[in-house]
Amino acid sequence: MDFLTMIQVLDSTVRLATPLLLACLAGLFSERAGIFDIGLEGKMLAAAFFSAAIAAMTGSVWLGLLAGIAASLVLSAIHGLASITFRGNQLISGVAINFLAAGMTVLIAQSWFKQGGRTPSLMGGGRFNPIELPFAEALSTVPFLGPIYAELISGHSILVYVAFACVPATWWLLFRTRFGLRLRAVGENPAAVDTAGVSVVGLRFAAVAICGLLCGIAGAYLATGLQAGFVKDMTAGRGFIALAALIFAKWRPWYALSACLLFGFLQAIALRYQNIDLWAFTVPVQVMDALPYILTVVILAGFVGKAIPPRAGGEPYVKER
Amino acid sequence: MEKMPAWADAVLVPLISLLLAAILSALVIIGIGEDPIAAVKLMVQGSLGSTYGWGYTLYYATNFMFTGLAVSVAFHARMFNIGGEGQAMLGGLGVAIVCLYMPWPHWSLALIFATISSAAFGAAWAFLPAYLQAKRGSHIVITTIMFNFIAAALLNYLLVNVMRPAGAMDPATAKFPEATHLPTLHDMLAPFGIAFSKAAPANVSLIVAIIACVAVYFLIWRTKLGYEIRAFGHSESGAKYAGISPVKITVIAMLISGGLAGMMATNNVMGESERLIMNATEGAGFIGIAVALMGRSHPLGVFLAAILFGFLYQGGAELALWTSIPRELIVVIQALVILFTGALDNMVRMPLEKLFLMFRKGDA
Numbered sequence: 001m002d003f004l005t006m007i008q009v010l011d012s013t014v015r016l017a018t019p020l021l022l023a024c025l026a027g028l029f030s031e032r033a034g035i036f037d038i039g040l041e042g043k044m045l046a047a048a049f050f051s052a053a054i055a056a057m058t059g060s061v062w063l064g065l066l067a068g069i070a071a072s073l074v075l076s077a078i079h080g081l082a083s084i085t086f087r088g089n090q091l092i093s094g095v096a097i098n099f100l101a102a103g104m105t106v107l108i109a110q111s112w113f114k115q116g117g118r119t120p121s122l123m124g125g126g127r128f129n130p131i132e133l134p135f136a137e138a139l140s141t142v143p144f145l146g147p148i149y150a151e152l153i154s155g156h157s158i159l160v161y162v163a164f165a166c167v168p169a170t171w172w173l174l175f176r177t178r179f180g181l182r183l184r185a186v187g188e189n190p191a192a193v194d195t196a197g198v199s200v201v202g203l204r205f206a207a208v209a210i211c212g213l214l215c216g217i218a219g220a221y222l223a224t225g226l227q228a229g230f231v232k233d234m235t236a237g238r239g240f241i242a243l244a245a246l247i248f249a250k251w252r253p254w255y256a257l258s259a260c261l262l263f264g265f266l267q268a269i270a271l272r273y274q275n276i277d278l279w280a281f282t283v284p285v286q287v288m289d290a291l292p293y294i295l296t297v298v299i300l301a302g303f304v305g306k307a308i309p310p311r312a313g314g315e316p317y318v319k320e321r
Numbered sequence: 322m323e324k325m326p327a328w329a330d331a332v333l334v335p336l337i338s339l340l341l342a343a344i345l346s347a348l349v350i351i352g353i354g355e356d357p358i359a360a361v362k363l364m365v366q367g368s369l370g371s372t373y374g375w376g377y378t379l380y381y382a383t384n385f386m387f388t389g390l391a392v393s394v395a396f397h398a399r400m401f402n403i404g405g406e407g408q409a410m411l412g413g414l415g416v417a418i419v420c421l422y423m424p425w426p427h428w429s430l431a432l433i434f435a436t437i438s439s440a441a442f443g444a445a446w447a448f449l450p451a452y453l454q455a456k457r458g459s460h461i462v463i464t465t466i467m468f469n470f471i472a473a474a475l476l477n478y479l480l481v482n483v484m485r486p487a488g489a490m491d492p493a494t495a496k497f498p499e500a501t502h503l504p505t506l507h508d509m510l511a512p513f514g515i516a517f518s519k520a521a522p523a524n525v526s527l528i529v530a531i532i533a534c535v536a537v538y539f540l541i542w543r544t545k546l547g548y549e550i551r552a553f554g555h556s557e558s559g560a561k562y563a564g565i566s567p568v569k570i571t572v573i574a575m576l577i578s579g580g581l582a583g584m585m586a587t588n589n590v591m592g593e594s595e596r597l598i599m600n601a602t603e604g605a606g607f608i609g610i611a612v613a614l615m616g617r618s619h620p621l622g623v624f625l626a627a628i629l630f631g632f633l634y635q636g637g638a639e640l641a642l643w644t645s646i647p648r649e650l651i652v653v654i655q656a657l658v659i660l661f662t663g664a665l666d667n668m669v670r671m672p673l674e675k676l677f678l679m680f681r682k683g684d685a
Contacts, residue, residue, distance in 0.1 A: 103652030
């Protein structure tokens with residue numbers, strides 16, 4: 001693999017890691033507040049559809065983004081209602097949300113566009129187009145660093161930069177603000193937060209809403225940045241890879257970045273090469289597909305550092321009377 | 322004190338949830354500009370109006386009985402087995418190996434061994450998540466989700482690179498030999514003079530599914546193991562105090578669950594496609610969740626819920642054929658059923674409990 005190919009692979013790593021990263025951070029907020037969310041996939045899918053649909057109809061990708069976020073927030077509200085207000089099973093609610101999104105997107109797509117469950121292809125202002133960072137062209141001739149700047153760092157859509165900026169922002173919000181401290185506390189020991197006179201329900205709803213917001217951006221990026229339009233089931237398990245990355249990162253933002261980059265890299269490799277010759281034997285492409293999941297199981301098994309979820313995760317909070 | 326009589330808990334709550342899901346589904350159909358009453362008529366006509374329709378309804382129902390029972394058994398031990406899909410895929414592999422690489426004189430022998438093999442493969446796929454949950458505390462929901470994806474990749478690899486006959490283009494095994502073809506309901510009912518559609522795929526594995534329902538009932542409510550599973554599900558610390566090993570129960574309950582999910586392959590792989598194809602499970606593992614929730618994890622409930630979902634599946638296929646409503650409508654209905662009977666259970670239960678309490682006060 002020569003230098004330029006490597007740059008290209010890393011470039012597509014960044015693009016493929018972006019939706020994973022956004023969804024992973026979304027899950028981070030929710031699970032840190034004690035709400036398990038296996039509905040990341042569904043929220044992304046709904047956001048992908050509505051962003052593409054509204055962008056196709058209005059020609060404005062920004063309106064599309066807003067629509068995507070709104071759709072994701074609606075699903076978040078359902079999840080919150082089920083798992084916070086009615087103290088239902090959070091996992092079952094997540095499963096329901098995934099199916100709801102999988103079904104509704106195709107149903108509405110067929111009803112609105114009649115193209116077999118897809119939206120029309122987006123063009124021009126209907127997509128998030130790449131942004132050239134300053135001097136990218138001029139610096140591209142500089143050996144080594146030039147191509148890295150011009151190809152790898154410059155030339156992504158705005159949402160990619162937003163996603164990467166979300167990592168320090170998440171870290172700051174969770175670990176340097178009062179809100180973050182309370183949010184983490186509510187995921188570990190909600191009774192203590194309640195005793196301190198802070199609303200457990202309010203904090204958890206806030207976390208679920210942030211989760212919806214980030215999933216919405218992730219979905220919108222899929223349909224309007226990475227690809228040009230919505231197709232049925234286009235998230236293709238990304239929500240679950242993000243979940244895997246979250247466990248891999250042990251619910252911490254900076255680790256989430258590296259986990260998502262790793263899984264994005266695996267996707268980029270699988271996309272570019274069918275089978276990889278590794279000295280004596282060939283690694284089939286299916287191994288690359290399965291690797292994120294296998295790695296997660298290994299991490300979960302606790303053989304390579306133990307992943308301990310927030311203590312109150314998955315438990316509805318019941319105030320004692 | 323019991324807040325509600327048992328019949329209300331077992332029958333009324335699921336029925337109200339189902340009603341809510343149905344109302345919302347009707348609103349969805351209206352929302353996409355179709356007529357819900359006409360749609361229901363078409364679904365009933367297409368799935369129950371002919372022996373052909375019944376054949377498909379019962380075929381789907383057979384799948385859902387197996388996966389529904391699988392989820393139920395895990396629920397009794399308070400575990401959420403989301404991995405029915407992967408376990409059923411591996412079950413298909415077990416069936417394919419038995420049917421392809423062994424000579425069989427008669428389908429009945431082949432069915433017995435295929436059932437055992439599919440259950441063994443499904444159980445094996447559930448073993449590692451179960452062991453990790455029991456010994457290392459890895460959350461079973463996450464591991465079984467991961468194992469679904471790993472199963473899909475494994476099957477993809479085997480079908481493309483290993484089991485595909487030379488020269489074939491599509492990723493699938495060769496057709497199973499004639500002797501392993503299961504008799505359909507047409508073949509089974511013909512000796513009794515009952516005419517049944519020849520084209521419908523419902524087959525003898527329906528009987529296996531019904532036997533499995535009965536067996537699960539006896540296992541859960543009439544054996545020591547079943548008692549231990551339920552005790553563990555109600556209270557882990559209580560079960561431990563009673564000398565029940567949490568590790569043992571977790572692993573055994575998941576092995577039974579995985580085995581039941583795997584056995585689904587006798588229907589879809591051996592009975593219908595008669596070869597192992599990609600995506601043979603068609604999401605039936607996930608529908609098992611809806612079926613188990615609706616059936617309140619009771620085999621009789623699972624049996625009825627499976628037939629209801631079989632009806633929805635066949636009816637949905639007919640809708641997609643004759644109207645512009647896509648098949649995904651069924652996925653939406655499935656989601657609503659899971660939402661209302663599973664996650665929003667308390668939304669229905671709490672007002673109902675209040676109502677019953679009010680009546681009781683009135684009596685006193």
